Amino acid sequence: MIDAYEDPGEPDRRGGARYLLWLVRCQPGRSLAGAVLGSVWMVLLAATPYLLSRAIDDGLEPGDYPALAGWTAALFAVGSFNAWLSIMRHRTMTRVRMDANFRTVKVVVGQAVRLGAALPRQVGAGEVVTIGVGDVQTISGSLTVVGPGVGAVVAYLVVAAVLLSVSPLIAAVVLLGIPVIVVIVGPLLTRLQGAETEYRNRQGVLTARIADLAGGLRVLNGLGGKGLFADAFHQDSQRLRRQGYRVGAVTSWVQALGIGLPTLFLAVVTWLAARLAAQGSITIGQLVSVYGYVAVLVGPVAFWVECGYQISRGLVSARRVVRFLQLEPLADTGTRDAPAEPAVLHDPESGVRVRPGRLTALAGARPADAATVVDRLGRYTPSRATWGDIPLDEIELRQVRRRILVADHEADLFAGPLRDVLGAADGAFRGAGNCASNHKPPADARQQAEALSDAHLAKAIHTAVADDIVQGLPDNLDSAIDPQARNLSGGQRQRIRLARALAADPEVLLAVEPTSALDAHTEALVAHRLRAARRGRTTVVTTTSPLVLDRADTVHYLVDGKVAATGAHRELLDTEPGYRALVARDAEETVR
Secondary structure, eight states: OOOTOOOOOOOOOOOOHHHHHHHHSSSSHHHHHHHHHHHHHHHHHHHHHHHHHHHHIIITTTTTTHHHHHHHHHHHHHHHHHHHHHHHHHHHHHHHHHHHHHHHHHHHHHHHHHHGHHHHHSSOOOHHIIIIIIIIIHHHHHHGGHHHHHHHHHHHHHHHHHHHHHHHHHHHHHHHHHHHHHHHHHHHHHHHHHHHHHHHHHHHHHHHHHHHHEEEEEEHHHHHHHHHHHHHHHHHHHHHHHHHHHHHHHHHHHHHHHHHHHHHHHHHHHHHHHHHTTSSSSOHHHHHEEEEEEEEHHHHHHHHHHHHHHHHHHHHEEEEEEEEHHHOOOHHHHHBOSSSSSSEEEEEEEEEEEEEEEEEEESOOOOOOHHHHHHHTTTTTTTOOTTTTTGGBBBBBBHHHEEEEEEEEEOOOOOOEEHHHHHOOOOOOTTOOOOOOHHOHHHHHHHHHHHHHHHHHHHHHHHHHOOOHHSTTTGGGGGGEEGGGTTTTTTHHHHHHHHHHHHHOOSSSEHHHHHHHHOHHHHHHHHHHHHHHHTTTTTEEEEEOOOHHOOSSSSEEEEEEEEEEOOOHHHHHHHHHHHHHHHHHHHHHHHH
């Protein structure tokens, strides 16, 4: 089974069926063992009626009790051996399914990491959650066809061959009966695929709405949009429920036919065998064996219907996974080197010009306008932005990421010790280009590095005014942080995000609303310390807080995403009525 740190391999992205085949090819030995064990197990199930017929014809009917005892012992031995085979078959198939499960999880997680910042722009959170919660399990379950599915085919052919020696008529009925069942069930499986696809799509939409609701409930309450959002969620929920009923209706027919048709098939063949026995064409032992053979065939036929159902659902889920795997990250067409020295960042679309070594603020009535400018300056969206005299899109992306850091106020916070949470960005920046070294430094050097790291983190924590957060946790920097830091308040999470960005110490820091959730006293301290800590480094903040704007060297006042005025905070207060009204409104909200 795949190891947690093993490379899952390169998945086949050409379609759902090819992806399922890739999962089988990744474990050929185990898949072959499952097929062999499943085939032998089902064939030996068919051996039971044969042994029973021999015990009747050779032992019971003529009164040969030693022969009866011999065939009975053989029946017991075959049954015991088959019970052991059943255990081994189940274990093997469980490993096949688990490997497919873990391998799919790894390729999906790897793709999410590969997409990076392009992920939320190309697919909703609900889609990813639906893949992880439902589709992975469905895909792994569909691989059951590798074992019992193959075994059902082998057992069916073996029984048909044995019945041919008993009665060609019965063998013909058995051979023709299965195609009839396939013809009846096939259209239902096609319909199930369509209904299941629609259900999964609606499920992804609803999951995305739940994620939005969980993340923005406080904002919705403040804007009075809670009722509107609840109505939309109710409508989507009802659509999903109705689609679920459609899936359930088709599924119930498939499962009912999976049980009913084999049973009806058994009744028809038994009636035909009984007529042949009454006519003397077959013996009583052969009649019993025919009944037994057909009774055994109920299992393979039911397996076929069940496997068809599982494969139908598995193809739907595999196609969703393949669509996700086919997404591509932002294209890196850059081949040029970044400026050797700190240089001006310029966004022609907005007119924003960021001079190196200064604290620049972007203020606008619509925070999304300032965030869009930051995305262009950080090269998270195609633009005509330049760094120095070089178009940003022409610079190698790795160099841009190493020197320019965009710190979003809603950036993810992963679970783990606070020390690791704060050091995540630091490692990403400082470790770039040093991954080839495999030798460990001496113990003294490691201790010195850890001491320097703690001192570096302490400085970032102090600048973000997060000392009280660390001191209030039971184990300080070693305290466990929940996913998205849910065990911290909103303001504490924002300061931790800022501390993480400061710990990375990038050449250019682009911070989106870094103090929006802080009280006035804390915000003033952050603004003061941020200016001091980043002196001589290029820093951009988006904000409308007068406490932060007053500390900026340059303020760009944005109207409809364009620079309407540029200057110092106090200068703009005197000369720009729109800017004065914007800042005054923010100040009033802060006082409230």
